[in-house]
Amino acid sequence: MKALFLDRDGVLNVLRPNDYVKNPDELVLMPGVAEALTLCHKHFDYIFVVTNQQGIGKGLMTERDLEDIHAKLTSALPFIDKIYHCPHLKSAHSFLRKPSIGMALQARREHPGLRLKESVMVGDASTDMLFGRRAGMTTVLVGDNSDCATAQPWLVDYRYNDLLAFAESL
């Protein structure tokens, strides 16, 4: 069994610079993601989202707010099987927070037969690439975060403009 692991902000929805998506109204999907997941669904047994959400740890939003946001996300993108999130502050050094691999291990624990080595991590940041690399996955960088690919090329297996371009390459 293989899974597609997706970062959320900057991959599925538009980044809010220096801010967080704090309520469903602030969640704006990137173009082409619904079509992309329809294609990905044919190639992977599972589609998971793995997202750091320290806005909760900072008190800017609640777990309930995040549930509402993710209800909107999964109703727009029904091929998402599960969303894992880390609410803890970066300073808490949580094993759940990317680039640590707690969320990948949690997914594997909950889905017997899931092979991380055959799975793929798609993200827009070097923390996503390090998470994928440490978990033994293939890594895919999307978006225009060129410093990640140039500064740490060993972390990035493939690069695409966006999730749809990756999905069309499968």
Ligand SMILES: [Mg+2]
């Ligand atoms: Mg991101």
